[in-house]
Amino acid sequence: MIDLKGNEKVREVLLEVYRRxxxxxxxxxxxxxxxxFEMIVGAILTQNVSWKGAVQAIDNLKQWGWLDLGELLEAPEGELAELIRPARYHNQKARKLKSFCRVVAEEFDSRLDDFLTQETGSLRRSLLAVYGIGPETADCIVLYAAERxxxxxxxxxxxxxxxxGYFGARVKYDEMQAFFVRNLPCDTKLFNEYHAQIDALGHRICLKRAPLCGGCPISVMCKAAETNAAAP
Ligand code: SF4
Incomplete structure (x- = not known):
């Protein structure tokens, strides 16, 4: 495995992956x-499920007039759970949505802008302190809602x-994140688009069980491509 420290060669490779x-x-x-607010609700609803289910749940919230911090806070939790059922794990997710809204209401007088304009480290810590928000969801919100x-x-x-060939099986979240941050220009737009591109590749081509290496735009850079091409 390549070490996780930054260097010019790795930076070039990461940018080439991105370009491709x-x-x-x-x-x-x-x-x-x-x-x-819709972005944040979507980030919670899409945890462990496809985006399609989250979209259906968001549409239900919109139709019911509940895609609003105050409305979600007031909504009976059971009814909210029913409304977001298409996003699965609906009871947990109803609790998560209400927990997030409660923090903004109690600590920021319901002003989402004030919550999102905290200093980046403080914002991330605030998010991680909310029930049901882990590093991935927190970072989605920091990047896509707060634009950091x-x-x-x-x-x-x-x-x-x-x-x-860069990460081992047991590498930690923070180590992977540090790898990209050290090797890429610190640029919100780049990080926004890079994550979206990775999602497209993972969702459509670099599948868990049978990756479609023959049609992969980064196969010439991939250590696993040869093995997968040789597999029966
Ligand atoms: S070449 Fe295959 S294994 Fe490598 S990134 Fe592409 S789809 Fe995934």
Whole structure:
């Protein structure tokens, strides 16, 4: 495995991966939401499920008039859970949404802008203190709602960069994040698009069980490609 410290060669490789993905998939225009609050709700609803289920749950909230911090806070938890059922784990997620809204209401007088304009480290800590928000969801919110340059790690990132030969099976979230931050320019737009490109590759081509290496835009850079091509 390549060590996790920054160097010019790794930086070039990471930028080349990005260029190839961008040329292949085109701009992803993330995060698909009409407001910062909708983005945050979506980040919680899409935990452990496909985006499709989260979208259906968000549409239900919109139709019910509950896609609003105050409304969500007032909503009976059981009814809220029913409304977001398409996003699965609906009881847990109803509790998570209400927990987030409660923090903003109690500590920031319901002013989401004030919550999001905290200094980056403080914002991340505030998010991680909310029930049900872990590093990936917190970083999604910091990047896509607060527009700060943090690099999001998810299962696709680990799988793809493990196959490329950079990460071991047991590498930690913070180590992977530090790897990208050390080797890439600190740029919110780049981090935004890079994560979206990784998601497209992991979702469509670099599949968990049978990656479609023959059609992969980064196969020439991938250590696993030869093995996968040789597999029956
Ligand atoms: S070549 Fe195959 S294993 Fe490597 S990143 Fe592409 S799809 Fe994944």
């Amino acid at each position: 993905l961008y040329d292949y998939f085109g701009p992803r225009r993330w995060w698909p939401a009409d407001s910062a 340059p943090v690099f999001i790690i998810d299962a696709y990132t680990h799988r793809i960069f493990n196959r490329l």
